[in-house]
Amino acid sequence: MPQHPPAHVGDAIAAIDTPALVLDLDAFARNVDRMANSAHGIRLRPHAKAHKCPEIARLQIAAGAIGVCCQKTDEAAAFVDAGVADVLVTNEVVAPAKIARLADLASRATVGVLTDDATNVLALSAAATQSAVTLDVYVEVDVGAHRCGVAPDATVALAQQIAVAPGLRFRGLHAYHGGAQHLRDPDERAAAIAAAGELARAARDAIEDAGIHCAIVTGAGTGTWRHERDSGIWNELQPGSYVFMDADYQRNTLSPDEMRFEQSLFVLAGVMSVPSVERAVVDAGLKSFAFDSGLPLVHNRPGTTYVKATDEHGVIDLDAGAVPLVRNDRVWLVPGHCDPTVNLYDWIVGYRRDRVEAVWSISARGALG
Amino acid sequence: MPQHPPAHVGDAIAAIDTPALVLDLDAFARNVDRMANSAHGIRLRPHAKAHKCPEIARLQIAAGAIGVCCQKTDEAAAFVDAGVADVLVTNEVVAPAKIARLADLASRATVGVLTDDATNVLALSAAATQSAVTLDVYVEVDVGAHRCGVAPDATVALAQQIAVAPGLRFRGLHAYHGGAQHLRDPDERAAAIAAAGELARAARDAIEDAGIHCAIVTGAGTGTWRHERDSGIWNELQPGSYVFMDADYQRNTLSPDEMRFEQSLFVLAGVMSVPSVERAVVDAGLKSFAFDSGLPLVHNRPGTTYVKATDEHGVIDLDAGAVPLVRNDRVWLVPGHCDPTVNLYDWIVGYRRDRVEAVWSISARGALG
Numbered sequence: 158m159p160q161h162p163p164a165h166v167g168d169a170i171a172a173i174d175t176p177a178l179v180l181d182l183d184a185f186a187r188n189v190d191r192m193a194n195s196a197h198g199i200r201l202r203p204h205a206k207a208h209k210c211p212e213i214a215r216l217q218i219a220a221g222a223i224g225v226c227c228q229k230t231d232e233a234a235a236f237v238d239a240g241v242a243d244v245l246v247t248n249e250v251v252a253p254a255k256i257a258r259l260a261d262l263a264s265r266a267t268v269g270v271l272t273d274d275a276t277n278v279l280a281l282s283a284a285a286t287q288s289a290v291t292l293d294v295y296v297e298v299d300v301g302a303h304r305c306g307v308a309p310d311a312t313v314a315l316a317q318q319i320a321v322a323p324g325l326r327f328r329g330l331h332a333y334h335g336g337a338q339h340l341r342d343p344d345e346r347a348a349a350i351a352a353a354g355e356l357a358r359a360a361r362d363a364i365e366d367a368g369i370h371c372a373i374v375t376g377a378g379t380g381t382w383r384h385e386r387d388s389g390i391w392n393e394l395q396p397g398s399y400v401f402m403d404a405d406y407q408r409n410t411l412s413p414d415e416m417r418f419e420q421s422l423f424v425l426a427g428v429m430s431v432p433s434v435e436r437a438v439v440d441a442g443l444k445s446f447a448f449d450s451g452l453p454l455v456h457n458r459p460g461t462t463y464v465k466a467t468d469e470h471g472v473i474d475l476d477a478g479a480v481p482l483v484r485n486d487r488v489w490l491v492p493g494h495c496d497p498t499v500n501l502y503d504w505i506v507g508y509r510r511d512r513v514e515a516v517w518s519i520s521a522r523g524a525l526g
Numbered sequence: 527m528p529q530h531p532p533a534h535v536g537d538a539i540a541a542i543d544t545p546a547l548v549l550d551l552d553a554f555a556r557n558v559d560r561m562a563n564s565a566h567g568i569r570l571r572p573h574a575k576a577h578k579c580p581e582i583a584r585l586q587i588a589a590g591a592i593g594v595c596c597q598k599t600d601e602a603a604a605f606v607d608a609g610v611a612d613v614l615v616t617n618e619v620v621a622p623a624k625i626a627r628l629a630d631l632a633s634r635a636t637v638g639v640l641t642d643d644a645t646n647v648l649a650l651s652a653a654a655t656q657s658a659v660t661l662d663v664y665v666e667v668d669v670g671a672h673r674c675g676v677a678p679d680a681t682v683a684l685a686q687q688i689a690v691a692p693g694l695r696f697r698g699l700h701a702y703h704g705g706a707q708h709l710r711d712p713d714e715r716a717a718a719i720a721a722a723g724e725l726a727r728a729a730r731d732a733i734e735d736a737g738i739h740c741a742i743v744t745g746a747g748t749g750t751w752r753h754e755r756d757s758g759i760w761n762e763l764q765p766g767s768y769v770f771m772d773a774d775y776q777r778n779t780l781s782p783d784e785m786r787f788e789q790s791l792f793v794l795a796g797v798m799s800v801p802s803v804e805r806a807v808v809d810a811g812l813k814s815f816a817f818d819s820g821l822p823l824v825h826n827r828p829g830t831t832y833v834k835a836t837d838e839h840g841v842i843d844l845d846a847g848a849v850p851l852v853r854n855d856r857v858w859l860v861p862g863h864c865d866p867t868v869n870l871y872d873w874i875v876g877y878r879r880d881r882v883e884a885v886w887s888i889s890a891r892g893a894l895g
Contacts, residue, residue, distance in 0.1 A: 159528065159892070172623075229838055251796070251853045251854055252796055253854075303841075304799075304807055305801060335836055429621075430642055430643070432673075438618075438674050443863070443865070449835065467673065469575070469894075484620045496813075496837050501892065525810075525813065
């Protein structure tokens with residue numbers, strides 16, 4: 158059922174079958190190195206939900222990452238199967254069948270998971286005991302995302318329960334503020350993480366005051382990671398999108414001293430119809446991009462705008478001064494949101510200059526369970 | 527790389543691993559039969575881009591469909607590989623590698639394709655000749671969608687070119703008005719198809735006046751099919767979504783005499799966190815639904831609303847009077863837009879009453895090329 162790869166190593170870029178997910182390998186490598194070199198002694202555990210690709214995880218780990226984050230049990234399985242030795246599922250896992258699969262993974266790798274519920278702790282402990290493994294467990298504290306997690310004052314009881322539960326090892330706190338990543342103003346992002354940090358600090362201090370060592374406070378994303386790094390509270394960073402970037406992250410205003418990551422990820426689309434000089438139609442639509450964060454942006458073609466998508470068509474408007482498009486031209490498009498766009502593809506095609514140098518399997522594509 | 531199936535035949539619904547794409551087999555079968563019984567002697571060629579599933583195509587053909595439509599060459603390949611004998615790619619195919627693949631398919635099935643360009647006709651003819659096959663070619667006429675296609679008066683020259691091109695058989699016109707499917711008011715939908723019909727009629731008459739037989743006028747979708755059926759112009763219908771339905775189609779107002787199709791498709795999600803009595807979090811987010819047509823709707827739980835999605839989380843708000851949700855509860859969700867949602871899954875789980883009766887491969891999932 159995986160689709161045929163849209164290219165092979167050695168192919169010219171012009172030979173890539175469209176639409177294809179393509180990666181500028183030089184820009185990508187610079188992004189990987191910039192983040193690895195900026196962690197300043199803090200543990201870096203990049204989020205693999207962005208790429209779902211074991212080859213990329215291996216490169217991140219080779220650059221210094223201590224392992225990866227995943228968001229689903231089956232996503233974690235794809236990375237453990239590929240040899241990644243340390244995986245944290247940054248999510249609650251509550252279904253009995255999923256807990257059993259998670260415990261099975263812990264016989265082959267260091268596996269962590271979040272919790273926000275005492276009954277769930279019992280279930281995790283029972284499964285770990287049954288499988289004769291140890292699961293690392295983190296209490297999720299709600300630091301502003303208002304999604305899962307408990308308030309800071311509720312973390313102590315869970316930490317105490319985990320600390321004495323057979324098969325479990327209490328590792329610390331998960332404190333992630335997703336909404337802060339996409340606040341456009343840099344001061345707003347800084348303020349949101351400062352507030353989140355106070356909540357995380359309160360939880361950590363309360364746990365330590367109860368006599369339980371809170372080894373790790375993990376969180377952060379591509380929009381705010383330097384604030385968590387410099388907070389004195391977090392000691393593990395989870396950014397994911399920085400390897401690729403996307404149109405939504407490009408809309409964040411950066412402060413002058415803020416590190417810029419490069420757009421390395423594109424969807425390469427082919428022109429299949431040119432009904433008029435003002436309009437062209439490409440072969441990439443609703444099944445080639447996620448649209449939750451807006452339309453894709455046309456790269457390096459001034460006056461050329463992706464204005465509308467249907468299932469397999471993208472309509473491109475051309476201003477009067479734009480370079481015309483003809484059938485079989487290629488259009489480079491920047492996805493609105495990288496993570497769910499990557500999840501639409503079986504392969505990522507890496508290129509340098511005019512040649513394909515890598516075709517990597519997106520092994521965890523569709524890993525929902 | 528396909529993910530493990532979320533269930534097996536004979537499982538209880540309660541055992542389905544979440545999130546999963548699930549199908550009410552009785553409602554689905556009624557939808558298939560209703561459309562088949564309503565074609566009134568007009569050819570029915572359902573659009574397989576909605577389901578991407580050979581098992582569903584087989585059931586549609588068993589009920590009377592003459593074959594299927596696809597939107598991509600690789601999608602067509604998945605259906606030809608599965609034994610479907612007559613496939614129309616309702617799209618322009620212009621890349622040389624794709625044209626070669628399309629011609630290859632025509633050695634194993636009746637294969638049709640659209641065109642809106644004379645150079646493309648030459649390329650199709652060359653490939654068909656090279657592969658010693660015949661491709662059925664339809665001229666796409668723009669009847670209001672303003673996507674691909676030519677104006678009615680430009681169809682004649684293309685039809686003439688196709689009619690004499692080696693390896694090609696001119697079959698007729700493709701006249702599809704996608705935007706009309708989602709006009710909310712029934713009178714607006716009727717008016718849009720009436721206007722489209724005048725354009726299709728003008729094109730057909732001009733081609734016939736030029737001495738070329740225009741055997742087929744094909745088009746229509748789930749929102750407007752009865753207007754095309756009753757027009758006296760179209761003689762082939764291409765609805766796709768009717769087998770499943772979705773939240774967007776539910777927003778269409780129907781006229782009193784209009785046939786209703788049933789919601790047969792759901793995403794079954796699991797509750798993984800209940801931070802408060804007003805909020806629950808399910809395991810289905812941006813990678814479990816397409817969001818181009820809005821958020822999913824909660825099925826059969828009054829006062830319960832899916833309000834926000836992140837990659838792998840869906841936040842559910844509960845009104846004061848709503849039945850509470852607890853961890854591991856299941857929530858049935860109606861996708862905003864069925865086609866791109868189905869494309870996120872490897873399997874569709876069919877059920878009757880409380881049991882899984884079918885687990886079908888979505889073989890053309892991700893077939894973008």
